[in-house]
Amino acid sequence: MHSSAHETFELGEFTVPRLWTGLWQLSSNAWGSASVPKIRQAMGRHVELGHTAFADHYGSAELIFGQFRSSLESPESVLGATKWCVFKPIVISEETVEAAVRQRMERMGTERVDLLQFHWQDYENHDYIQALQILSQLKTKGLIAAIGLCNFDAVRTEELCTQFPGTIVSNQIPLSLIDTRALYALTAVCSKYNVKLLTYGTLCGGFLADKWIGEREPDPYSGSLNPSQRKYLDIIVKAWGSWSLFQDLLLVLRGISERHGVSISNVATRWVLDQPAVGAVIIGARLGCTEYAADNLKVYGLTLTTENRAQIAEVLARSAGRQLIETIGDCGAEYR
Structure with missing residues (x-):
């Protein structure tokens, strides 16, 4: 059963689609590169399909996103x-945090940041509490529309949600x-405080796709894998199970x-x-x-x-x- 109706959810003041487009592959030519006009055209195709x-x-x-968005009628x-x-x-301090937010605004060419996601590397340093307090003040001033977290674990997410009720909309x-891993403590914490999970790595760098069925385990050093694939191959074969078990999963997914x-x-x-x-x-x-973009709509x-x-x-078990x-x-934790 298919429907072309887009699923949406509320995130702070925004109503947004449940499929987002991640731009991390613009960080390096290791993923393949295209000219900026081609990238902006591709963004336009995404928006036309409802990936907004x-x-x-x-x-x-x-920078590229800011240029693209400023060219739109709305x-x-x-x-x-x-x-x-x-x-x-x-x-x-108020100065350093505001400078970081204003840099985001300047690069994106906007008068406020729609969703600012905050990542903090060292949990031993509790200054992340002060940082979030200043971010919430900047939100009150109108520089930020919504505040989210990035790669925060269950313990610190709950700590911040308790100290700043209603401030954090996502992680x-x-x-x-x-x-x-998110289905353990983090999901319960986020459900409790109405924090939405925005998930990445959902397709494991593209390994969760039809094209890998029946393929041999790739060599991570062959140069044929992009950075995401090297990362997820490592998790699949060293931490999760084996390439053979992964093939079992792909076959079950293909049947479905x-x-x-x-x-x-x-x-x-x-x-x-x-x-x-x-x-x-x-x-x-x-x-x-x-x-x-079109296939994802399905x-x-x-x-x-x-x-x-x-x-x-059954396979996951x-x-x-x-x-x-x-x-x-x-x-x-893998980044810390």
């Missing part, structure tokens, strides 16, 4: 989510059929996808969208190179049956997926 939310700040993503109809990532110790974290007349990627995306607290799946796009209106879920659960929370740590 874009996320990420790496490389020239903010720029406010498209949402831009960006990040403020604090990787190294800095002095947290961008990894979630896929392979990486289910064929019955529904969709792709394996659609099924994998739908499974994530159906998890508690998930607002949107952010699908990385190589804009101007390869894009699946996720809307796809309903997985109880039998479909049971078939998927044979994996070490449940142990990832211990072997890797909670969401974001």
Whole structure:
């Protein structure tokens, strides 16, 4: 059963689609590169299809997105989510935080940031509390429309939601059929405080796709894999299970996808969208190179049956997926 009706949800003051376009592949030519005009044209095609939310700040993503949005007749109809990532110790003051936010505004050519997602590297340094307090003041001043987190674990998400009630609208974290760490404590915390999960890595760098069925385990050093694929291959074969078990999963997904007349990627995306607290799946796009904007629309209106879920659960139960929370740590631990 398919429907062209777009699924949406409320995020702060915005009503946004449940599929977002991730721009992290603009960070490096390792994903393949296209000219800026081609990238802007691809953004236009996405918006025409109803993919009106874009996320990420790496490389020239903010600049290109800002140029694209300013060219639209109604720029406010498209949402831009960006990040403020604090990787190294800095002095947290009203001046430093506001300067970081204004830099985002300047690069995106806007008078406020739609969704500012905050990443903090070192939990031992509790200045992230002061940083969030200043961000919430900047929101009151009108420089930020909505505040989200990025790669925050369950403990710190709950800590911040308790200290700043109603301030945080989202948390961008990894979630896929392979990486289910968010379904433990984090999902419960986000449900409790009405924080929406914005998920990335949902297609494991493109491994959760029809083209990998029957393929041999790729060599991570062959040069044929992009950075995302090297990362997720490592998780699949070293932490989650094996390439052979992954093939079992792909075959189950293909059986389900064929019955529904969709792709394996659609099924994998739908499974994530159906998890508690998930607002949107952010699908990385190589804009101007390869894009699946039309195929992704089939996720809307796809309903997985109880039998479909049971078939998927049977394969997942044979994996070490449940142990990832211990072997890797909670969401974001892999970056710390």
